[in-house]
Amino acid sequence: xxxxRENVGVLSSNALKLIxxxxxxxxxxxxxxxxxxxxxxxxxxxxxxIFAFMLAQGSMFTRHKLKYFMQIFLLGILCQTVSVLALNDxxxxxxxxxxxxxxxxxxxxxxxxSVKTQNTxxxxxxxxxxxxxLSLMYYLCYYxxxxxxxxxxxxxxxxxxxxxxxxxxxxxxxxxxFASFSLGLILLSLxxxxxxxxxxxxxxxxxxxxxxxxxxxxxxxFYIYYPLHLAVLYALLYLKLFIW
Numbered sequence: 214x215x216x217x218r219e220n221v222g223v224l225s226s227n228a229l230k231l232i233x234x235x236x237x238x239x240x241x242x243x244x245x246x247x248x249x250x251x252x253x254x255x256x257x258x259x260x261x262x263i264f265a266f267m268l269a270q271g272s273m274f275t276r277h278k279l280k281y282f283m284q285i286f287l288l289g290i291l292c293q294t295v296s297v298l299a300l301n302d303x304x305x306x307x308x309x310x311x312x313x314x315x316x317x318x319x320x321x322x323x324x325x326x327s328v329k330t331q332n333t334x335x336x337x338x339x340x341x342x343x344x345x346x347l348s349l350m351y352y353l354c355y356y357x358x359x360x361x362x363x364x365x366x367x368x369x370x371x372x373x374x375x376x377x378x379x380x381x382x383x384x385x386x387x388x389x390x391f392a393s394f395s396l397g398l399i400l401l402s403l404x405x406x407x408x409x410x411x412x413x414x415x416x417x418x419x420x421x422x423x424x425x426x427x428x429x430x431x432x433x434x435f436y437i438y439y440p441l442h443l444a445v446l447y448a449l450l451y452l453k454l455f456i457w
Contacts, residue, residue, distance in 0.1 A: 222421040226267055227431050229422060233263035234435065237307075238442050245450050255411040261307065261370060262377075262398055262415035266422070268311055269381040272318035282319075284436060286312035292440050299447075303358075303365040308439060310369045313350060314378045320346055321379040350375050373401045391420075 224232075240257020243250050275281045289308030296302040320343050327335035350372055358366035368375070380393040395416060402409040 222423040224418065224421040225423050225425045226270065227426060229263050229418065230267060230431070230435050232418060233260040233267075234438050234442075236260040236263075238446075241443065241446055245446055246453070251408055254408050258409055258411035259415040259418070261374065262394075262412050263418065264307070264311060265314065265374070265378040266381065266394070266415075266419050268315055269318055269378040272315055272322065272378070273382070278319060282312060282315050285315060288436060288439065292443065295440075303363055303367075305366070305368050306439075307369045310374050311378075313353075313368070314375045317343075317346060317350070317375060318379050318382060321382045325382060347372075347376075370401065371404065373397060373404060377401065391416075394419075 236256050236258075237260040239253055240260065243253025243257065247253060271281060272278070285308055289306055289312055292306050292308060296304075296306065320339065324336065324339035324343055327339050350368075354368045354372045354375070358364055370377075377394065377397045380397045381390045383393065384390050395413075398412050398416070402412060
């Protein structure tokens with residue numbers, strides 16, 4: 214991606230993330246209360262491309278890579294534990310997908326930097342780690358559920374969702390990376406249900422990214438919002454079932 218000063222868009226990272234969490238909330242509201250309302254699910258399709266895009270940005274610019282990963286991963290584990298205990302739901306939430314994707318972003322940046330410095334040993338090592346990691350993710354996404362005899366187990370957005378953010382990191386050219394990212398969204402849509410094609414509507418928004426964070430300090434809002442909105446929606450759902 215381009216350096217931050219080279220972007221001329223009008224949407225900050227805060228603005229994009231707010232759009233993403235609003236669309237995600239609409240999606241989850243539709244899933245729980247109006248599962249036949251396809252248009253609600255369609256709105257929600259723009260959230261993951263934005264999250265994936267911002268994750269790639271974060272992987273490049275964060276100074277605390279382990280802390281960044283642990284924040285997403287541990288929150289994902291916490292939410293998943295609640296889902297399993299309360300709902301017996303083994304479908305892994307999107308935070309798990311994003312944490313696994315972040316690790317592959319780190320591996321991709323390692324490989325990219327090794328190629329730049331022409332360090333043959335590091336290129337071989339990083340390539341081997343990438344192949345092993347992708348193999349593990351392939352097994353996790355498509356075979357672990359069968360191994361543990363639990364068809365409910367699945368990684369949200371699958372292997373393509375895990376790889377998607379890293380497509381923004383391989384080249385130094387913004388438009389080449391964006392083309393790769395767009396191709397990833399097309400492949401994701403081809404491998405999913407028809408409504409997933411609405412994820413392409415996120416692309417014009419991402420083109421408007423300014424490369425700036427925004428004035429408000431909303432970092433921790435984005436971390437707490439995911440479990441908070443799920444708690445509220447499930448509470449409303451149980452209330453509705455109790456009343457009716």
